[in-house]
Amino acid sequence: MSTAAHSAHSSQGKPAKPQAAAKPRTLWSLLLRNRLAAIGLTFIFIWTVIAVIAPWIAPYDPYVTNMANKLQAPSASHWFGTDNFGRDILSRVLYGARISIWTGLIAVGISFVIGVPLGGIAAYYGGRTGTVIMRLMDILLSFPSLVLSMAIAASIGAGLTSAMIAVGIVGIPEFARLMFGQTVSLREKEYIEASRAIGVKNTVILYRHILPNALAPLMVQATLGMGFAILTASSLSFLGLGVKPPIAEWGAMISEGREYIISGQWWLVTFPGLSIATSILGFNLLGDGFRDVLDPRLRSGK
Amino acid sequence: MFAYTLKRLVQMVPTLLGIIVITFILSRVLPGDPAIMLAGEQAPEEIVNKIRMDMGLDQPLYIQFFSYLGQLLKGDIGYAYHTGHSVASDLATRFPATIELTLASILIAILVAIPVGIVAATKKESILDHISRVFSLIGACVPIFWLGLMFIYIFYSILGWAPAPMGRISGDLNPPVHLTGLYVLDSILSGDIIALKSSLAHLLLPAICLSTGTMAIVARMTRSSMLEVVDQDFVRTARAKGLRESAVVYKHALVNALIPTLTVLGLQFGFLMGGAVITETIFSWPGIGGYVTDSILAADYAPIQAFTLVSAVLYCVINLAVDLIYGFIDPRIRYE
Numbered sequence: 001m002s003t004a005a006h007s008a009h010s011s012q013g014k015p016a017k018p019q020a021a022a023k024p025r026t027l028w029s030l031l032l033r034n035r036l037a038a039i040g041l042t043f044i045f046i047w048t049v050i051a052v053i054a055p056w057i058a059p060y061d062p063y064v065t066n067m068a069n070k071l072q073a074p075s076a077s078h079w080f081g082t083d084n085f086g087r088d089i090l091s092r093v094l095y096g097a098r099i100s101i102w103t104g105l106i107a108v109g110i111s112f113v114i115g116v117p118l119g120g121i122a123a124y125y126g127g128r129t130g131t132v133i134m135r136l137m138d139i140l141l142s143f144p145s146l147v148l149s150m151a152i153a154a155s156i157g158a159g160l161t162s163a164m165i166a167v168g169i170v171g172i173p174e175f176a177r178l179m180f181g182q183t184v185s186l187r188e189k190e191y192i193e194a195s196r197a198i199g200v201k202n203t204v205i206l207y208r209h210i211l212p213n214a215l216a217p218l219m220v221q222a223t224l225g226m227g228f229a230i231l232t233a234s235s236l237s238f239l240g241l242g243v244k245p246p247i248a249e250w251g252a253m254i255s256e257g258r259e260y261i262i263s264g265q266w267w268l269v270t271f272p273g274l275s276i277a278t279s280i281l282g283f284n285l286l287g288d289g290f291r292d293v294l295d296p297r298l299r300s301g302k
Numbered sequence: 303m304f305a306y307t308l309k310r311l312v313q314m315v316p317t318l319l320g321i322i323v324i325t326f327i328l329s330r331v332l333p334g335d336p337a338i339m340l341a342g343e344q345a346p347e348e349i350v351n352k353i354r355m356d357m358g359l360d361q362p363l364y365i366q367f368f369s370y371l372g373q374l375l376k377g378d379i380g381y382a383y384h385t386g387h388s389v390a391s392d393l394a395t396r397f398p399a400t401i402e403l404t405l406a407s408i409l410i411a412i413l414v415a416i417p418v419g420i421v422a423a424t425k426k427e428s429i430l431d432h433i434s435r436v437f438s439l440i441g442a443c444v445p446i447f448w449l450g451l452m453f454i455y456i457f458y459s460i461l462g463w464a465p466a467p468m469g470r471i472s473g474d475l476n477p478p479v480h481l482t483g484l485y486v487l488d489s490i491l492s493g494d495i496i497a498l499k500s501s502l503a504h505l506l507l508p509a510i511c512l513s514t515g516t517m518a519i520v521a522r523m524t525r526s527s528m529l530e531v532v533d534q535d536f537v538r539t540a541r542a543k544g545l546r547e548s549a550v551v552y553k554h555a556l557v558n559a560l561i562p563t564l565t566v567l568g569l570q571f572g573f574l575m576g577g578a579v580i581t582e583t584i585f586s587w588p589g590i591g592g593y594v595t596d597s598i599l600a601a602d603y604a605p606i607q608a609f610t611l612v613s614a615v616l617y618c619v620i621n622l623a624v625d626l627i628y629g630f631i632d633p634r635i636r637y638e
Binding site: 150240264269277280 | 316317320321324325328329439440442443444445446447448449451452454455458459460466467571572573575576577579580583584594595598599603606607609610613614617618
């Protein structure tokens, strides 16, 4: 921690530079040596690649209906079968990766961009502002997360954007609390005091000196937050508050395929469900592994 | 103890006010105009305006807030257009079904996850430990709406073990005599074996479905807090004085390991409320969760806001209760 802090501080930066360059490499290799984290990373990598190249690898257009071909079981021509409109489920699942990963990124981005400054300001300035901010965060945390995101999405109106905003808002308090805790412990460090003494502006101290040192735990939270965001957003779509059919989104696909489960057409919901589960699993495994690597207490225990 | 309880209750007031402010804000940025919804889409402008004035929607926001607060104090949490009843009475009718479902899933989580956590901790790195770890990982990432549908497919469509996922009891049976509103409990109390069998069969799948996430977390928490406790001196002392292993584990270690588990269980309430919305929708369970989904589909938002408010308040109360229960489990905890 402290080596990165010194390198971030320009006036003392020169001896620390090579160390700072070596650090990410060791963290990376530790992460890859952690078996579960490596599995998680693999899942994330696969889904991200799919999301990027979906239009080129999808065997069919995910939106073209073909009623003559509806509810076909998985076969050589349709690996994952077809849905109630005869659309190819494999293609829809591949396209769905784009929406889920994108939703996760935007939602976590919203939580991060709002939550981190709030927590940093609350801890750095303290006083009444700090109390009010953190009390507000506590209040937000007292709402069950899915319920609050439902209420927000319902208020804004169903749709992809409102699902992203709703999930993003619900994630704010976690980031704020994490940043709050980090800032409180960093605030008293000597190099912060030194920057203050030479007249560096508070906002600069927060952004340049405190944030980089708090980044590791925030990245853990962001990784775990991706899993949470994908799960919550797909739940909203399933309930009709997020992405609406016919858009190829995993939660909405399960919602559409729901009524066919009793008559035995299992493939309509099975494949989108497995996609949600494996993508969340990827982020959870990586997040846990990340945390283990960063927590030296756990590392030495192995 | 009494003074502490009182202090905590007083501390809860600002939080409750905050919750009310947030639900108020959410209810005022609604897409629909309540006056138009009440008057009907084709109502002439004058009537809509009159209703708007009657409802106080033309008042400044802070006055609207105080009248909202006044309504809440009277127990008025809005009107559900799609059922034609007040939200409070709708919630009251459906509440027992949700209580039954959530209680059953908490019970399942406790009965399954705590023993699993204990075994995983006492037989660390054994096959059982690994299996429970894999299940915990899966339980945390499988979406509950998908799991429920898979349960229905496997246990109803293929195996035929479970009854049709429709409601709390077979359609051709009468519900048991209304005593508590919980069908399983009522049929036991009234000795109605047929109703008991049917209501248990209807309850089992949704309750397991709802409890998976909780089971995963509780099992992991029990395991890790057991592992922390078993290394401590008093456990070694207990072994050294020749106590049987089961007495060491259950009387000494477990009691001390239970506090983090209890905290997690209290925090799970919020998750269960969200999960109930999904589970009840899938299993056509006539509780609050299904009601919320019906409201979403009918674009009727007052019940959603009311549900949000009620579950946040309940969440605060339950976590206060959990804090107070610590004192009973661990006599070392003294409330100041």
